[in-house]
Amino acid sequence: xxxxxxxxxxxxxxxxxxxxxxxxxxxxxxxxxxxxxxxxxxxxxxxxxxxxxxxxxxxxxxxxxxxxxxxxxxxxxxxxx
Numbered sequence: 440x441x442x443x444x445x446x447x448x449x450x451x452x453x454x455x456x457x458x459x460x461x462x463x464x465x466x467x468x469x470x471x472x473x474x475x476x477x478x479x480x481x482x483x484x485x486x487x488x489x490x491x492x493x494x495x496x497x498x499x500x501x502x503x504x505x506x507x508x509x510x511x512x513x514x515x516x517x518x519x520x
Contacts, residue, residue: 442506446474446499448498450462450463453496457486458483459486462477478490484515
């Protein structure tokens with residue numbers, strides 16, 4: 440699956456970023472078309488914003504957007520439990 444390959448190409452460089460505590464990609468067990476990525480950058484807003492501008496992130500988005508049937512949804516979230 441091309442989408443899965445693109446994730447693999449982006450996760451390694453992302454794990455090396457300053458401020459990235461962890462990053463994982465997930466696939467829904469109920470709907471195999473649904474994927475999610477969660478990057479933990481702690482409380483460092485700048486780490487998330489920097490991540491969005493890095494070449495591997497920009498390339499990932501450019502390659503993935505044509506493969507999905509909905510707008511790409513990117514959001515900063517906080518742990519609640």
